[in-house]
Amino acid sequence: MRGCWLLFALVLGCLVGCVGAPPTSVPPLPSRTVVPSIPPATSTPTPLPTAGPTPTPSPVPTALPQAVELRVDPTQLEPGHTLAIRLLSPWPVTAEGTLGETTLHFVSQDGGRLLVALLGVPVDASAGERVVAVHWQDGTGRTGVQTATVELLPARYPRESIYLQPDRAALLDPEIVRAEWERLEPIWNSWTPQRLWSGDFITPTRGQISSPFGTLRSYNGGPAVSYHNGVDISNPEGTLVVAAARGRVVVAERLQVRGNAVILDHGWGVHSAYYHLSAILVEEGEVVEARQAIGRMGATGLATGPHLHWEIRLGEVPVDPWEWVRRGGRF
Ligand SMILES: [Zn+2]
Incomplete structure (x- = not known):
């Protein structure tokens, strides 16, 4: 659809x-x-x-968290704009994620301690909240799910x-x-x-x-x-x-x-x-x-x-x- x-x-x-x-x-x-x-x-x-x-080096957050952490930037945006989603971890992880029904493409950096996905929000996307859900796992079998909310504002084009x-x-x-x-x-x-x-x-x-x-x-x-x-x-x-x-x-x-x-x-x-x-x-x-x-x-x-x-x-x-x-x- x-x-x-x-x-x-x-x-x-x-x-x-x-x-x-x-x-x-x-x-x-x-x-x-x-x-x-x-x-x-x-x-x-x-x-x-x-x-x-x-x-110049790409912007990589230097301070790693004590636990796996999900950050979305920005948390509020208009359709037609770009969303950056980062998963930070004290240890190497791999992950799969979604924003609503859209699959995220993560890039692994810093030996798997930083995963980055860039996503474009379609210009005709309807306003409202969307949930980012990321399932991660590490080499020892440890797994987890991190979620965050993004608010899409009404378009003003x-x-x-x-x-x-x-x-x-x-x-x-x-x-x-x-x-x-x-x-x-x-x-x-x-x-x-x-x-x-x-x-x-x-x-x-x-x-x-x-x-x-x-x-x-x-x-x-x-x-x-x-x-x-x-x-x-x-x-x-x-x-x-x-x-x-x-x-x-x-x-x-x-x-x-x-x-x-x-x-x-x-x-x-x-x-x-x-x-x-x-x-x-x-x-x-x-x-x-x-x-x-x-x-x-x-x-x-x-x-x-x-x-x-x-x-x-x-x-x-x-x-x-x-x-x-x-x-x-x-x-
Ligand atoms: Zn044109």
Whole structure:
């Protein structure tokens, strides 16, 4: 059942109608603010630095507890955000866990004394309490169950109307959308146990936000049918796009709906995606550093003007990229 709504939401979500500059027939967008942390747009943008930052160690709690302890961070969050679940133990353990009906993917660190799982909360998840339950065991046969409660707050994302020209709207053909989803679904669900990123997640280009994450969208005057799965940043075609963090290139190709696309695997089930590019500057299999150029902004695929659609997914679930920038990739 969960798979069904996920498929529905994710297939429709934002493939449709990524926007560049707002079309004249569309009311003003609900949020058009200068992208934080990058300079205002200029007619001749300065290329971003290509050197990667000095790697910093991942944030690992240093004080181990006297007994097995479960921590959730945060304990209260909106849909579309990221939840970090940690099991700390004085001795090595393995564990399996769930949040509601969702299975947790734990990564073992510190010799099994720290287990970490990152989880994206779907943007259309209903408000209310969810229980995190973790069953652990150690090498001596000792077992235990730890539980914690997470409160999902009501979503507060705005609505947005998109007008598509007939030639672009033709890309909404369910067969085209489905074929592209089938190409990408194995990518989202691939899981690399190594954490490839270190240090910050950065904004991957400069420009203005032409559509924020999470907007509930309608097309050509129809009913609201999907959520925007990423952030749209608009600027002239050719504006440099860089990697938000270190990762491996797992997609670097032309897609029909998403246009020229680059997808990076950062490990731990975290992927970032960059769509509608006018040029792709990397090849599949390559490892790129944060701030390394990966493409140039364009309007390929289902786009109404030059912009970058930037997405971060945990498994199949898209989450708000700004949260990753604000927290510097530290979860
Ligand atoms: Zn978009």
